[in-house]
Amino acid sequence: APNxxxxxxxxxxxxxxxxxxxxxxxxxxxxxESYRNAIFQHQxxxxxxxxxxxxxxxxxxxxxxxxxxxKRVYAVDASNIAVQANEVVxxxxxxxxxxxxxxxxxxxxxxxxxxxxxxxWMGYMLLYESMLGSVITARDRWLKPxxxxxxxxxxxxxxxxxxxxxxxxxxxxxxxxxxxxxxxxLPLAKQCAFEEPSVExxxxxxxxxxxxxxxxxxxxxxxxxxxxxxxxxxxxxxxxRAPFHGFAFWFDVEFGIPVKYPSNNNTRTAFVESPNxxxxxGTQRKKRANPNDxxxxxxxxxxxxxxxxxxxxxxxxxxxxxxxxxxxxxVTLSQSKENPRFxxxxxxxxxxxxxxxxxxxxx
Amino acid sequence: APNxxxxxxxxxxxxxxxxxxxxxxxxxxxxxESYRNAIFQHQxxxxxxxxxxxxxxxxxxxxxxxxxxxKRVYAVDASNIAVQANEVVxxxxxxxxxxxxxxxxxxxxxxxxxxxxxxxWMGYMLLYESMLGSVITARDRWLKPxxxxxxxxxxxxxxxxxxxxxxxxxxxxxxxxxxxxxxxxLPLAKQCAFEEPSVExxxxxxxxxxxxxxxxxxxxxxxxxxxxxxxxxxxxxxxxRAPFHGFAFWFDVEFGIPVKYPSNNNTRTAFVESPNxxxxxGTQRKKRANPNDxxxxxxxxxxxxxxxxxxxxxxxxxxxxxxxxxxxxxVTLSQSKENPRFxxxxxxxxxxxxxxxxxxxxx
Numbered sequence: 001a002p003n004x005x006x007x008x009x010x011x012x013x014x015x016x017x018x019x020x021x022x023x024x025x026x027x028x029x030x031x032x033e034s035y036r037n038a039i040f041q042h043q044x045x046x047x048x049x050x051x052x053x054x055x056x057x058x059x060x061x062x063x064x065x066x067x068x069x070x071k072r073v074y075a076v077d078a079s080n081i082a083v084q085a086n087e088v089v090x091x092x093x094x095x096x097x098x099x100x101x102x103x104x105x106x107x108x109x110x111x112x113x114x115x116x117x118x119x120x121w122m123g124y125m126l127l128y129e130s131m132l133g134s135v136i137t138a139r140d141r142w143l144k145p146x147x148x149x150x151x152x153x154x155x156x157x158x159x160x161x162x163x164x165x166x167x168x169x170x171x172x173x174x175x176x177x178x179x180x181x182x183x184x185x186l187p188l189a190k191q192c193a194f195e196e197p198s199v200e201x202x203x204x205x206x207x208x209x210x211x212x213x214x215x216x217x218x219x220x221x222x223x224x225x226x227x228x229x230x231x232x233x234x235x236x237x238x239x240x241r242a243p244f245h246g247f248a249f250w251f252d253v254e255f256g257i258p259v260k261y262p263s264n265n266n267t268r269t270a271f272v273e274s275p276n277x278x279x280x281x282g283t284q285r286k287k288r289a290n291p292n293d294x295x296x297x298x299x300x301x302x303x304x305x306x307x308x309x310x311x312x313x314x315x316x317x318x319x320x321x322x323x324x325x326x327x328x329x330x331v332t333l334s335q336s337k338e339n340p341r342f343x344x345x346x347x348x349x350x351x352x353x354x355x356x357x358x359x360x361x362x363x
Numbered sequence: 364a365p366n367x368x369x370x371x372x373x374x375x376x377x378x379x380x381x382x383x384x385x386x387x388x389x390x391x392x393x394x395x396e397s398y399r400n401a402i403f404q405h406q407x408x409x410x411x412x413x414x415x416x417x418x419x420x421x422x423x424x425x426x427x428x429x430x431x432x433x434k435r436v437y438a439v440d441a442s443n444i445a446v447q448a449n450e451v452v453x454x455x456x457x458x459x460x461x462x463x464x465x466x467x468x469x470x471x472x473x474x475x476x477x478x479x480x481x482x483x484w485m486g487y488m489l490l491y492e493s494m495l496g497s498v499i500t501a502r503d504r505w506l507k508p509x510x511x512x513x514x515x516x517x518x519x520x521x522x523x524x525x526x527x528x529x530x531x532x533x534x535x536x537x538x539x540x541x542x543x544x545x546x547x548x549l550p551l552a553k554q555c556a557f558e559e560p561s562v563e564x565x566x567x568x569x570x571x572x573x574x575x576x577x578x579x580x581x582x583x584x585x586x587x588x589x590x591x592x593x594x595x596x597x598x599x600x601x602x603x604r605a606p607f608h609g610f611a612f613w614f615d616v617e618f619g620i621p622v623k624y625p626s627n628n629n630t631r632t633a634f635v636e637s638p639n640x641x642x643x644x645g646t647q648r649k650k651r652a653n654p655n656d657x658x659x660x661x662x663x664x665x666x667x668x669x670x671x672x673x674x675x676x677x678x679x680x681x682x683x684x685x686x687x688x689x690x691x692x693x694v695t696l697s698q699s700k701e702n703p704r705f706x707x708x709x710x711x712x713x714x715x716x717x718x719x720x721x722x723x724x725x726x
Contacts, residue, residue: 178399188382
């Protein structure tokens with residue numbers, strides 16, 4: 001039996017009933033055009049086939065799949081936006097191709113196996129929202145062996161950052177307020193500004209060194225269990241002398257094909273890894289290796305901004321680091337017990353003999 | 364006995380416990396510099412005198428008053444920010460001058476009459492938040508006859524606006540989404556975008572004609588009773604042919620002196636009105652008349668933006684108006700029964716034989 005639908009789930013689904021959030025996502029061209037390009041790039045595996053769109057929202061990805069020639073698309077969303085998606089499908093005379101289900105992938109019934117799963121499930125810092133679980137459920141319920149999942153992999157990165165302007169604007173500001181010394185505010189200012197993760201846009205210049213891979217998700221093989229808690233140790237060597245203000249998280253996803261395609265061996269197999277990504281968990285990588293020319297949707301600071309931006313965890317006080325100084329520690333991301341849609345972020349880090357712990361909750 | 368402190372009040376006070384909101388207000392230079400300039404312009408009525416700062420926040424206005432030579436400043440705030448204000452006062456060695464009270468003006472005890480009340484009480488569209496009631500309470504409890512209130516008057520304006528870009532971006536957008544006709548979304552898009560008042564910045568070019576005065580508040584004489592419901596009829600003549608998208612509200616406040624100053628007649632008297640403002644309620648005014656050279660803090664579309672921006676009430680569908688077309692109707696602002704800190708906005712308007720009603724709640 002599927003997990004029961006909790007009040008937390010209902011609140012989550014309701015948050016997608018408002019159109020503004022869909023407008024924002026659709027207007028994110030990097031996002032929407034990546035999906036459209038990926039769907040048309042894989043047209044040979046979609047045309048004439050059966051697709052399920054997990055968390056279809058307004059139905060735009062389902063319509064792209066119909067345009068790419070899908071025989072049938074099951075568009076599933078537990079939010080009330082599904083009612084609107086159905087209206088859009090009808091108005092576009094696509095009711096014969098696209099079947100909209102207003103419900104959870106755990107609860108709806110699809111009476112056939114599907115060839116393709118498409119889903120835009122990524123939350124802030126990839127795993128926030130925990131929607132990947134719905135993709136796993138859909139995969140395990142309906143995907144044919146050798147079927148396609150878009151995106152095929154997702155990678156979460158971590159890097160140390162410097163951001164003097166941000167620190168100055170929120171913290172140093174209080175040192176001189178129209179000539180008044182309000183430094184007495186500093187402890188509260190640091191707490192208010194930096195207690196919770198902050199979703200904001202930084203640039204490549206804010207990043208002190210190459211990012212670390214916190215987690216690589218293979219959408220063909222990932223399990224619910226391995227998402228409950230994601231943990232890695234890291235070791236950075238700062239490329240410059242700078243105040244180290246905190247850590248940034250971002251992610252990218254690839255729209256690749258499963259290995260051994262075309263395949264009839266009925267084994268569900270892992271995404272083709274690029275050779276130097278074989279040992280990605282915890283590996284610091286300098287440059288994306290992408291021998292398959294898989295399409296990539298990146299939310300990295302050096303790439304054009306998306307609505308995901310980056311997620312920053314700031315320290316209360318910056319740490320002055322020298323060039324080549326080592327920063328090491330560990331990070332653990334886990335579902336909050338308070339609300340499984342929330343995420344606990346536990347960071348431990350040490351540099352130059354000092355050791356720190358920072359606990360945050362993304363609500 | 365004062366009104367009891369409700370859960371709504373507690374939620375309201377808590378919303379000011381976070382520093383970010385104070386940072387935003389302080390960084391609004393039009394706001395903070397207007398208050399500082401007003402305090403120093405009225406230095407002759409502040410130096411050596413007793414002041415109460417209603418809703419002191421971080422205490423910045425109290426410190427300006429101390430800098431202007433106040434003998435004593437009572438800084439009152441019901442939010443926990445008062446604890447921080449007290450730290451700032453101590454750190455600046457002003458504890459002998461500024462006494463911070465963490466409580467409501469209804470509840471704290473000040474054992475003397477005060478010469479001056481200073482307060483930054485204005486909410487969105489002036490009356491949202493209902494903080495003016497606390498200024499009235501402070502005035503009636505402590506202000507000496509002939510005492511100074513800063514600001515002295517406040518005026519709420521209403522004007523019809525055109526905003527094709529905003530309409531197009533939120534509504535027409537759905538007509539062509541990456542080549543897909545999503546017009547089926549239009550009813551929901553209009554409801555989501557335009558059901559609630561929208562705080563945003565427009566410019567003078569968005570305004571179809573001169574504004575109407577919805578309410579002029581004389582801080583010396585205003586009563587709690589007259590704020591429970593504010594109502595006026597209006598009549599506009601459009602200065603151009605344009606789609607009429609909705610109404611904008613904004614306000615200004617003046618930092619004037621009470622009449623008959625210097626005065627010993629012990630009657631609390633109204634602010635000096637400029638001659639052509641005698642009949643302001645409902646009067647369309649073309650230009651501020653300000654014979655007293657009172658300092659003005661304006662949040663009008665033609666003035667530099669402030670953190671208050673303007674408050675817009677959009678219609679679901681625009682009304683095409685011709686040049687010289689008359690728009691008439693009425694507006695009523697009243698405290699919400701759901702939460703007295705919320706505001707109901709009831710608009711009736713007619714043009715060219717068509718009649719409309721729009722109800723909104725500012726939450």
